[in-house]
Amino acid sequence: MNHIIDDESGLGLIEIVVSMFLIALIAIAFLPFLINSYGTTRTNTTLATATQLLDQQFDQLRQLSTRNCAGLTTFKNRADTTLDRVVDTERNVTLTVSRTFACPSNAAQTGSEKMTISILDSTSGRVVTSASTIVFVEP
Numbered sequence: 410m411n412h413i414i415d416d417e418s419g420l421g422l423i424e425i426v427v428s429m430f431l432i433a434l435i436a437i438a439f440l441p442f443l444i445n446s447y448g449t450t451r452t453n454t455t456l457a458t459a460t461q462l463l464d465q466q467f468d469q470l471r472q473l474s475t476r477n478c479a480g481l482t483t484f485k486n487r488a489d490t491t492l493d494r495v496v497d498t499e500r501n502v503t504l505t506v507s508r509t510f511a512c513p514s515n516a517a518q519t520g521s522e523k524m525t526i527s528i529l530d531s532t533s534g535r536v537v538t539s540a541s542t543i544v545f546v547e548p
Contacts, residue, residue: 478512503531
């Protein structure tokens with residue numbers, strides 16, 4: 410018995426090249442999506458870090474022992490410390506704190522004033538996040 414074996418059941422070179430070409434087309438189609446998601450992730454991470462820094466600033470404001478005009482102005486003008494700055498070397502972003510506060514016209518009077526704390530991206534100068542609160546000012 411002489412059997413002829415027809416061994417064409419495997420993949421040839423042309424089929425492999427065509428399948429690699431199709432895989433490359435699919436990968437290229439997903440490339441803009443991946444680039445966009447990386448940018449969004451970077452922005453969201455920076456915003457989350459800035460929001461955490463903003464929350465720390467409001468915690469420090471709540472813990473102030475002196476709530477008069479002098480104490481609040483000192484807090485507003487506080488020198489740049491490690492508590493007022495976050496450096497993210499992985500994303501090349503430096504976040505700094507900016508505070509806005511004006512004492513009442515009559516510093517001996519009790520009242521409430523608005524304090525705004527903003528977190529700035531030092532490299533671009535843009536405000537990443539900002540929040541305001543009303544502060545009770547003691548005489």
